Amino acid sequence: MPISCTDQTTTISPNSTCYPVANPLESFWQTETHPLSDHRSTSELPLETDIVIIGAGFAGISTAHHLVKEFKGELGTTPRPLPSITILEARAACSGATGRNGGHLRPDFYGHIPKYIERSGPxxxxxxxxxxxxxxxALKKFIEEENIDCDLTLTRSIDVWCNKQAAENAKAIYDSMRAHKFDYMDDVIFYTGDKAEGICGVKGAVACASFSAGTLWPFKLVMHLLHKLLESKSVNLQTHTPVQSVRSDEAGGFFVDTPRGQVHTRKVIYANNAYVAGTLPEYAKNIIPCKGICCRIAVPDGIRPPLLNNSYINRTIDHTLSYLVPRSDGSIVVGGAAAKFKPFREQWYDNVDDSCLIDAAAEYYYNYMQRTYRGWEDTGAKVDTIWTGVMGYSYDSNPHIGQVPSKEGQFIIAGFNGHGMPVIWLAAQELASMVSRGVSFEETKIPRLFKTSAQRINRAKLGREEDGDIIGSGNLPTTNP
Ligand SMILES: Cc1cc2nc3c(=O)[nH]c(=O)nc-3n(C[C@H](O)[C@H](O)[C@H](O)COP(=O)(O)OP(=O)(O)OC[C@H]3O[C@@H](n4cnc5c(N)ncnc54)[C@H](O)[C@@H]3O)c2cc1C
Structure with a gap:
């Protein structure tokens, strides 16, 4: 069984608390070992490289993928000689949030959008x-074209409310989003009243809504991308190589320091998400490492529980939110439960320790299917793997993407909260155009609120924790896929 946080944790870096720990719990997605997990392209670090990417999660590997495409002329660009790209990863490849998440590829149609409208307009x-x-x-198209084995499904994702007041609030948000006449709201349907439970299958549901989304096995997708990059010799991957600091030289370049030596480069991309403050301290108040919990539930051999065709966000009567993804093997991946651990701040907030569970929620998913879904009562469904992961929660709920303010040649793509899967792929493509061709943020298709800026950095630096979205404004630190 997974260990509790009172046991010993091994830290990678003695200098800072904002580094991954060395011994994360194994997630279900990583139970099949991958030959590239601990890969090093060369036994020594390259002394010189054109571009360093820090972090081999979805953001770092997608950025490398799109950089290579940019230079090969495959994104409508003019072909140019490939730069040398080195990816430095503190632990095994894809061992951070991407290898430990819920597998939900779920756009936010209307949940948080009103908050952004209120702040910055429709x-x-x-x-x-x-x-x-x-x-x-774009991801569906790419996965199909490349024939990537990563269990991609297109599904309807169902939001469920069991609390009457919360359901009324959600309906009001839905109505206001429709009043804006956003085209994409045509894909959302909202049900209230007696019908809700019969439509979603969740006991006690008083409202539900559904729209198009996807599910996938993120670890397999990222390892496929990595395999292709290494096969084409486009990148040098160095796992178990934490970046300790980045220092400017006098000629506009950088020395990137690791315990295995230093790499000199012209450009640095910070794709180390929750841990970005360990290497860019100005983000310490902006992107906070926050833990989440996730598990896999399976039924005994020979039992056939009622089929779940959709993915879910379930909210109980006491406002505990869970995201849930059914798998084709009959098992369920489910996580969240932040309401259960939010009061125990030291267990999740500013906490990088994914080597242990969150004690306050460790048992929440025992009997979850039996108590939540109609027809699952006698299935014997039980948790067979449970793990934690660390998300980069940002002060204003948006990721930070673009050139690091006042640091020419340094770029950031981090702070994805519990919601990176429907953002990172195209964000990385656009960032690659900024890095390789000097395209300005404003010329890209990245939403304007995602631009990293001195103003956003200072707002968090100077503001109180309670004024930010992580602790304040009633927003739970939910993984909100
Ligand atoms: C339990 C859980 C459930 C989630 N569920 C979902 C979901 O269903 N849907 C969804 O959209 N999102 C979900 N998320 C969020 C999603 O996983 C993240 O937004 C996304 O994976 C972020 O990708 P990334 O590459 O930026 O970060 P990561 O995958 O965390 O990659 C960052 C990498 O940087 C490395 N690193 C850190 N510091 C250094 C350093 N100093 N030097 C070198 N390397 C370093 C880390 O080891 C890590 O491998 C969930 C997250 C968790 C933890």
Whole structure:
């Protein structure tokens, strides 16, 4: 069984608390070992490289993928000689949030959008929803074209409310989103009253809504991309090589320091998400490492529980949110339960320890299917793997993407909260055009609220924790896929 946080944890870096720990719990997605997990392209670090990418999760590997395409002329660009790209990863490849998440590829159609509309106007809010929907479509197309074995499904994702007041609030949000006449709202349907439980199958549901989304096995997708990059000799991957610091030289380049030596480069891309403050301290108040919990539930051999055709976000009567993805093998991946652990701040907030569970929620998913879904009562469904992961929660709920303010040649793609899967693919493509061709943020298709800026950095630096979205404004630190 997974260990509790009172046991010993091994840290990678003695200098900072914002580094991955060395001994993460194994997630279900990683139970099949991969030959590239601990790969090093060369036994020594290259002394010189054109571009360093810090972090081999979905963001780092997608950025490398799109950089190579940019230079090969495959994105409508003029072909140019490939630069040397080195990826430095603190632990095994894809061992961070991407290898430990819920597998939901779920655009946010209307959940958080009102918050962004209120802050920055309807277009800024709609841009985010439209970008996420475009991500889902682009990834589906790419996965099909490349024939990638990563269990991609297109599904309806069902939001469920069991609390009457919460359901009324959600309906009001839905109505206000429809009043804006955003085209994409045509794909959403909302049910209230007696019908809800029969439509979603969740006991006690008083409302539900559904729209198009996807599910997948993120580890397999990222390892496929990595395999292709290594096969084509386009990148040098160095796992178990934590970046400790990045220092400017006098000629506009950088020395990137690791315990295995230093690499000199012209450009640095920070794709280390929750841990970005370990290498870019100015983000310490902006992107906070916050733990989440996830598990896989399976039924005994020979039992056939009622089929779940959709993915879910379930909210109980006491506002505990869970995201749920059914798998073709009959098992279920489910996580969340933040309401159960939010009061125990030290267990999740500013906490990088994914070597242990979150004690306050460790048992929440025992009997989850039996108590939640009609017809699952006698299935014997039980948790067979449970793990934690670390998300980069941002002060204003949006990721930070673009050139690091006042640091020419340094770029960031981090702070994806519990919601990176429907954002990262196209964000990485656009970032690659900024890095390789000097395209400005404004010329890209990335939603304007995702631009990293001195103003956003300072707002978090100077603001109180309670004024930010992580602790304040009643927003739970949910993984909100
Ligand atoms: C339990 C859980 C459930 C989730 N569920 C979903 C979901 O269903 N849908 C969804 O959209 N999102 C979900 N998320 C969020 C999603 O997983 C992330 O937004 C996404 O994976 C972020 O990708 P990334 O590449 O930016 O970060 P990561 O995958 O965390 O990659 C960052 C990498 O940087 C490395 N690194 C860190 N510091 C250094 C350093 N100093 N030097 C070198 N390397 C370093 C890390 O080891 C890591 O491999 C979930 C997250 C968790 C934890």
């Amino acid at each position: 277009r800024a809010g709609a841009e985010i929803a439209e970008f996420e929907i475009a991500n889902l479509r």
